[in-house]
Amino acid sequence: MSSVKKAAMATAVVVAAGCALLVVSSLVRLVAHGVSAREEPTALETSVARAMRRLATPTMTRDMQNPVSLCEEALADARAHFADHCALCHGNDGRGTTPLGQNLYPKAPDMTLADTQGLTDGELFAIITNGIRLTGMPAWGTGSREDDQSTWRLVHLIRNLGAITPLQLEEMKSMNPRSRAQFEQEEIERRWLEGESAKMPSNKGNH
Numbered sequence: 001m002s003s004v005k006k007a008a009m010a011t012a013v014v015v016a017a018g019c020a021l022l023v024v025s026s027l028v029r030l031v032a033h034g035v036s037a038r039e040e041p042t043a044l045e046t047s048v049a050r051a052m053r054r055l056a057t058p059t060m061t062r063d064m065q066n067p068v069s070l071c072e073e074a075l076a077d078a079r080a081h082f083a084d085h086c087a088l089c090h091g092n093d094g095r096g097t098t099p100l101g102q103n104l105y106p107k108a109p110d111m112t113l114a115d116t117q118g119l120t121d122g123e124l125f126a127i128i129t130n131g132i133r134l135t136g137m138p139a140w141g142t143g144s145r146e147d148d149q150s151t152w153r154l155v156h157l158i159r160n161l162g163a164i165t166p167l168q169l170e171e172m173k174s175m176n177p178r179s180r181a182q183f184e185q186e187e188i189e190r191r192w193l194e195g196e197s198a199k200m201p202s203n204k205g206n207h
């Protein structure tokens with residue numbers, strides 16, 4: 001048997017064993033704990049899922065180099081994009097400490113930690129483009145050149161999350177999407193500050 005065939009066989013065996021392990025452990029948990037999203041995936045589930053994700057990413061994708069050069073302009077663009085599309089789950093600082101991020105199963109991870117930073121640029125690119133099946137992580141890529149470029153800028157941002165300044169985080173806050181109720185409340189406050197209306201704004205808490 002050629003070495004390529006042997007490697008393919010070995011990969012198939014590892015994937016099959018991983019699947020079997022995941023199915024058995026998931027069934028045991030299902031019976032014991034039900035399907036609640038409140039629990040954390042076990043260490044076994046997490047490591048099998050990550051190992052399978054790695055195996056399912058073609059080597060060529062994994063080894064891709066970031067074609068966008070790292071500069072402040074690229075990072076600023078990525079911060080705006082991240083604040084608008086990703087922060088709802090991941091938080092502006094990428095640590096995943098948002099109400100939505102913490103209530104997903106699996107939770108949105110702290111992307112400043114080694115698990116995420118240990119992924120290659122190509123893997124980060126593939127994850128952002130294709131999403132992660134069976135999790136809250138959506139697919140963002142459409143395959144267009146502009147989309148790919150903005151995804152590569154996001155990869156730079158993820159690599160540089162530790163260097164975000166408090167001022168930049170403040171800026172990102174103002175770029176987070178607003179609910180209609182928040183928007184209306186801000187509009188009332190703005191008008192009140194400009195003296196257009198004598199009515200004091202009341203901040204009704206939103207769920």
Ligand code: HEC
Nearest residue numbers: 085086089104106107108115116127128132135136137154
């Ligand atoms: C609706 C919630 C949600 C949104 C919005 C979202 N993500 Fe995620 N993301 C997740 C979850 C949950 C995971 C963890 C999945 C897992 O553990 O397999 C994740 C995982 C990731 C990972 C892999 C991290 C790792 O260590 O495995 C990257 C990279 C990522 N997201 C980037 C982004 C970017 C960039 C955006 C915006 C363009 C985004 N995400 C938007 C929920 C979200």
